[in-house]
Amino acid sequence: MILTAYALLVALPVALGWWLIGPARPWLDEASSAIAMMTTAALLLEFLLSGRFRVISAGIGMDRSLRWHQIFAQILTIAALLHPLFYLSPSGAAFERPDDPTGALVLGLDAASLISGALAWLLLGLLILTAIRRDDLPYRYETWRIGHGLGAALLAGLALHHAISAGRYSGAPALMAYWAFLLALALGSLVAVYLLRPWQLARRPWRIAGLERIGDRLWSLTLEPDGHAGLSYRAGQFAWLRLDCSAFSAREHPFSIASAPTDGKALRFLIKEVGDFTRQIGGLPLGARAYVDGPHGALCLEGRREPGIFMIAGGAGLAPMLSLLREAAARGETRPITLVYGNRHQGQIMAAAELAALTGRLRLDLHHVLQEPPPGWTDFAGMMTPALIQAEATQATREGWVFLLCGPGPMIRAAHQGLAALGVPRRRILEERFSVF
Numbered sequence: 322m323i324l325t326a327y328a329l330l331v332a333l334p335v336a337l338g339w340w341l342i343g344p345a346r347p348w349l350d351e352a353s354s355a356i357a358m359m360t361t362a363a364l365l366l367e368f369l370l371s372g373r374f375r376v377i378s379a380g381i382g383m384d385r386s387l388r389w390h391q392i393f394a395q396i397l398t399i400a401a402l403l404h405p406l407f408y409l410s411p412s413g414a415a416f417e418r419p420d421d422p423t424g425a426l427v428l429g430l431d432a433a434s435l436i437s438g439a440l441a442w443l444l445l446g447l448l449i450l451t452a453i454r455r456d457d458l459p460y461r462y463e464t465w466r467i468g469h470g471l472g473a474a475l476l477a478g479l480a481l482h483h484a485i486s487a488g489r490y491s492g493a494p495a496l497m498a499y500w501a502f503l504l505a506l507a508l509g510s511l512v513a514v515y516l517l518r519p520w521q522l523a524r525r526p527w528r529i530a531g532l533e534r535i536g537d538r539l540w541s542l543t544l545e546p547d548g549h550a551g552l553s554y555r556a557g558q559f560a561w562l563r564l565d566c567s568a569f570s571a572r573e574h575p576f577s578i579a580s581a582p583t584d585g586k587a588l589r590f591l592i593k594e595v596g597d598f599t600r601q602i603g604g605l606p607l608g609a610r611a612y613v614d615g616p617h618g619a620l621c622l623e624g625r626r627e628p629g630i631f632m633i634a635g636g637a638g639l640a641p642m643l644s645l646l647r648e649a650a651a652r653g654e655t656r657p658i659t660l661v662y663g664n665r666h667q668g669q670i671m672a673a674a675e676l677a678a679l680t681g682r683l684r685l686d687l688h689h690v691l692q693e694p695p696p697g698w699t700d701f702a703g704m705m706t707p708a709l710i711q712a713e714a715t716q717a718t719r720e721g722w723v724f725l726l727c728g729p730g731p732m733i734r735a736a737h738q739g740l741a742a743l744g745v746p747r748r749r750i751l752e753e754r755f756s757v758f
């Protein structure tokens with residue numbers, strides 16, 4: 322549904338251009354124009370896709386909407402690279418032809434449009450490269466994000482200038498109106514993300530009510546609503562948190578909610594120290610202000626009627642599974658549940674006692690996988706490999722269970738490979754990735 326709407330919106334300027342003006346040039350020129358118009362439309366729609374709008378992410382999951390944003394950006398980079406290479410027609414006034422009074426067979430490139438096109442080309446490449454290699458850059462995530470947003474806004478301006486001044490179709494009134502519409506959507510997304518949403522969050526503050534070290538570089542954080550009814554969410558969802566800073570701060574990070582809706586108004590998060598932000602979690606003052614942008618995500622069991630639930634989690638990926646397990650126990654879930662939970666060593670296992678207790682309240686089969694097991698370890702040792710998943714999930718696959726995956730990208734890829742080898746259909750796999758690449 323969302324993909325169809327996206328494809329229609331991207332193709333519409335080409336349809337409008339051909340319908341209103343009609344193709345008159347060599348087909349490669351027309352192909353190049355079409356690529357350019359579709360690329361410009363896709364670029365403007367990227368603002369919507371990356372804006373974490375619930376209307377988009379509720380159905381497909383936040384991680385998938387952000388992954389689509391990345392995949393589409395890579396496709397549009399390739400298209401933009403091809404765009405200038407296709408043109409066969411000569412360019413500029415020097416090639417004006419007496420047999421072509423309308424100028425249809427001559428490209429309308431002047432110096433300004435050439436410069437805006439070339440700059441857009443370079444900037445797009447830079448944005449893609451810095452996004453793919455984000456973790457290798459010597460900047461904080463927030464700095465990268467602000468730069469990425471500003472760069473994207475500049476890119477949209479350059480691309481539009483180039484399209485309108487050099488394109489054969491884009492200057493037509495109907496096309497101009499369409500570009501104005503897409504531009505309004507893009508700018509509206511920026512206003513919503515950077516101004517409206519923080520303003521709404523500022524009116525519903527939270528406070529840090531608990532902070533406890535629960536293992537090796539692991540923290541349990543509890544937030545309580547401050548003067549409002551709290552958050553209405555489903556087990557398995559996550560939220561972007563701003564802790565001890567303004568609601569307008571760029572310093573926000575996503576964390577899965579580890580508590581369950583039936584637990585009450587307080588929200589609990591399980592946080593692993595990995596970088597500059599998470600390493601400072603332990604030093605946050607109790608009672609400090611917090612802001613919760615959520616709920617997001619679709620790693621939820623509502624409406625799933627499969628006869629069993631198979632969970633695969635890595636590291637902090639346990640957090641949403643714990644939420645789902647707590648909710649399942651509170652609601653008297655009777656279906657069998659398997660949890661395969663991977664960590665590097667025993668000190669990194671989150672909520673070990675709680676998990677053990679849940680095996681008594683649910684039909685829960687719990688398996689730990691440790692890369693560095695202690696002496697005498699009787700559960701799985703080694704990495705979470707496709708072969709391990711395949712071996713553990715054979716029976717569940719045969720019985721048609723639903724599979725839930727959460728954790729870092731490499732673990733999710735291994736789980737997917739194992740499930741694909743078993744032939745598990747995509748519709749029976751739900752996932753939330755903590756890292757996209």
Ligand SMILES: Cc1cc2nc3c(=O)[nH]c(=O)nc-3n(C[C@H](O)[C@H](O)[C@H](O)COP(=O)(O)OP(=O)(O)OC[C@H]3O[C@@H](n4cnc5c(N)ncnc54)[C@H](O)[C@@H]3O)c2cc1C
Nearest residue numbers: 462573574575576577591592593596597598599637640755
């Ligand atoms: C949907 C989702 C749910 C998550 N749930 C949990 C959880 O329950 N518990 C937990 O410990 N971790 C969770 N994470 C991971 C957590 O968000 C990152 O570990 C944290 O943001 C790292 O920030 P840092 O500055 O400490 O580390 P950095 O070294 O800056 O970053 C480590 C990794 O996290 C990514 N990252 C950093 N900041 C952000 C951000 N603002 N938004 C998105 N990615 C970012 C970086 O690109 C990098 O891949 C979740 C991630 C996602 C996407």
